[in-house]
Amino acid sequence: QSALTQPASVSGSPGQSITISCAGASSDLGSYSYVSWYQQHPGKAPKLMIYESNRPSGVSHRFSGTKSGNAASLTISGLQPEDEAHYYCTSYTGSRLLIGGGTKLTVL
């Protein structure tokens, strides 16, 4: 049972925007913790997409992240076919890394 709750699936058409939510509790997302988002294509290792509200070098500007209270969200604008993947949110306190159950993004 993941302590961070994500929708199992979301979908969108090319060019549209979608948002994936990540709900936690005051003891994790709501406390002193660091939020990150990862993309995983089938058979591949996860890839860091967002940390706090930052994008690593090389990640498209179409990806953005926010955090408010006990929740975080990942927004992907201008959906492209290659965005179809699983996405995971994480919350790290320095001694524990919580990982959401993952969201399957389908690009219609």
Add this chain to the structure above:
Amino acid sequence: QVQLVESGGGVVQPGRSLRLSCAASGFTFSSHGMHWVRQAPGKGLEWVAVIWYDGSYKYYADSVKGRFTISRDNSKNTLHLQMNSLRAEDTAVYYCAREGNLPPRLDYWGQGTLVTVSS
């Protein structure tokens, strides 16, 4: 460039032990915390353990506490995961990942090594 290469996976019987390794290159290994994250077949990611950059602190998921031990050899740029008393539910691809410095995040991942616990 940063590279993380896991090794040591395989098929093992329940109750037995296995030791995974992660060879790091392309960065100052001794300056970064390191994590193990696993993924059971068809399932989501599950965090396993973290070790601080100097090995002074180690933390584990409840599911592996007391059975798994994370360690590192900064002189050899290598991370290890000693897995004892293995169970069928430990079957997964095990990834090592580098923790980027503040704000912390898992910025580089290995390709993973498959551990299958089966009789």
